[in-house]
Amino acid sequence: MPPSRTIVHFDLDAFFVEVEILSRPDLRGKPLIVGGSRERGVVTTCSYEARKYGVHSAMPMKRAVQLCPQALILPGSRGEYSKYSRWVTDIISAKAPLFEKASIDEFYLDLTGMDRFFKPFEWTVALREEIMVKTGLPISFGMATSKMVAKMATNEAKPNGYLQIPPGKEAAFLAPLKIDKIPGVGEHTASLLKDMGLRLIRDIAEYPPALLEQRLGNYGLELSEKSRGMHMGSEVAPYHEAKSVSTENTFGENTDDMDFLMRELVRMTEKIASELRKDNKMAGCLSVKIRYPDFETTQRQTSIPYSFYDDELIPVAKDLFHKLYRKGMKVRLLGVRLSELTGEAKQTNLFSDAEKKSVLYQAIDGVRYRFGKKSLTKGGALGGK
Template sequence: MENVILHVDMDAFFASVEQRDNPDLRGKPVIVGGVSERGVVSTCSYEARKFGVHSAMPMFMAREKCPNGIYVSGRYGKYTKVSQDVFKILNGVTPLVEQVSIDEGFLDLSQGKFRDGMEAARYIKNRVFREVELTLSIGISYNKFLAKLASDWNKPNGIKEIKKEMLPDILMPLPISKIHGLGKVSVAKLNNMGIYFIRDLYRMPKEFYTEYLGKNGTEIYDRIRGIDNRKVEIVRERKSVGKEKTLRSDTKNKEELLEYIKEFSFEIEEVLSRKNISGKTVTLKFKTKDFENHSRSKTLNNYIGTHSEIFKVAEELLECEDLKEEVRLIGVSISSFKETEVQQLSLL
């Protein structure tokens, strides 16, 4: 039996939570993130996107594009709680759920109550809308690459299924930026060669992929032919818990980078709380625009697990860095775990 994989992606997640909780914001351009001029956009509503605002955009640029927007400081603790509510629903559909980030995940329907992808997708959308009062978009296919591609097809509040018989025709008109695994540098490099769409890349011999795209070349060759053998993975034992993100625009502005670190700290706290663990080694990771990797760690004498504690250590690590080159990727993780002890209060 062919795999049925779902990719679930919340629609403008942070902004949608703000609009849900404050009816006055509904239908208006809402921009969530660091509200200072040196801050960065975490998420924006679809109304704001019409003005050209997008996540990872510097806040001053967002204000120029959308001067009448409503700018909201992120409530990451709230978003984490809502994320838990959504993933509780997903885990009720199948035990094979891979949480990719706070607002997206993959489901493998080879186990659980559904075998039909469209039926499962409608069930998830109805329950999330009824119980959490938010919309999401779902892609359905037989592998992760195509499922993720499909979830972005009819956003917001969409469902799209990509079947094997649709290939390769359905992929041919898409820009190469849609291919998972192709970064900005590779896309620009291929564009300079006159390769803009998947149909252009599809015509190239296999040797071209490895020569110009390096070690990922073979995977890219397979993906645009509908082949992706990655499994939906449930990580049961983790040596570290972390989050990282490749930025839309390279920067060495520490205020912007701290906005990401703050967001990561809340997501890490949510995972630690769910697994009832705490850690004492915090690691800051960043990659410069010339693809040099750097990491800095600090091991504490005590175990920590709250977002404020994680953020404080990561902030100290970043402040010690002299960023000579712009950063293209930033990440934070925590390790050296122990199970969190539940303290009982004495009545005396």
């Protein structure tokens, strides 16, 4: 048996709400919902005071307002969230040997083998303290032998707490929890299992794996492993600032044709933005590169609110280009790069028109996929002026 791993899952508590409270302390203790308007959109996140009324994230705003009419609805300040997310990332990155940024407010750390150098649990408690003191944001963590159990430990520790599940204690920790606490088990699977008489994770653990397989296929076997804390899942994927998508183009002929250069810039930005959307990732940094005929190369980058939308990225690319470009010079090569990528782009819920926009982009990506890259590369239709 391989030595057991030491995995930490960090999750900022009600992240968007807490960022709002930093600039408006009078909101503390009140039921708050960050999301669209009262009439439309979904709840991005809400304060624990609102959760008491049954409000939860991804719930339609209409329903949330019915449950908690006195809640204050905040539209959200995306730039601020990105800023604080980066700050927490920087603090973790300075200390942790290996970490993954799973989303804007969630991190996995792999501390396996670090007990030779420090006590992983005490070290993590100190790191949590540092994050809270520096940023003013509450954060919870779970420590366990796999990402799944660590994440579930965090969920049990919330709000504002931490929980360690020692090696060998996974099954005992999981046993009394409800089935839908297993990450990835949605309403559909939960009700299917309920029909089989299974309600708690213990019930799955004690159920014959072969019968679970009969009902749910491979997923049944996976659930069986998960219920006993035996499912090791994926590794902690190292986070690199440099992780990026980029494209560049050396022109057949050096050119100073501004219309052409702008069209190219738009085309390239759309291309890499669509790659991001395909991977469900967002970028926190955009850079533009220009090479002149004498091979002199200049590059400039800027931090942006996390995004994977053409109409948000194109104006930034154009702005950078104009800041960078030396008037009258011919250009030999043009490049665009998106970096500081973060996974799980769920924070897009934040826009009140997020769904509409997301459907629109799905359509665009679909057309691109079916008819090739040439078919939709104007950018104009999406406000990429």
